Amino acid sequence: MALSKTDARTLALSLPGTEERRWFTHMCVFIHDRFLTRVNDKEDAVLLQVGSMEMREMMLEAEPALFFVTDHYRNFPFVLVRLQALTKTSLKQMLEGRARQLAQMPPPRRGAKKKAVKRKKKAPAKKPATRRPAAANTKKKKT
Secondary structure (H helix, E strand, O other), rough: OOOOHHHHHHHOOOOEEEEEEEOOEEEEEEEOEEEEEEOOOOOEEEEOOOOOOHHHHHHHHOOOOOEOOHHHHHOOEEEEEEEOOOHHHHHHHHHHHHHHHHHHOOOOOOOOOOOOOOOOOOOOOOOOOOOOOOOOOOOOOOO
């Protein structure tokens, strides 16, 4: 039985430690402060991030009826999973597997201070000299 977008979102949020928040203007599901999935607005699919581009290519070749990418994700390690080809059990297994991978990763560094680059201070710009109009000759000539 095909999943609906609501079913997929509810299933993703049912995993322990997940939260929903905006990422690139879309509502996404995060776990361990890392992206887990997002229900695609335009396609009947969920978006998953995979470990590498090579992994994505293997998935696309092995299961073309299940996995696909759009031009938008062509250069990124993401894959779209067709909801019509998923069951609740298969989606849950995919999400739990990805959640385990994310749990093993070190926590993301948020707000890490970048090393300050010392730059030479520019001298303040000098104001251009203003020219005064030539004073009119106030002395009258004797005639």
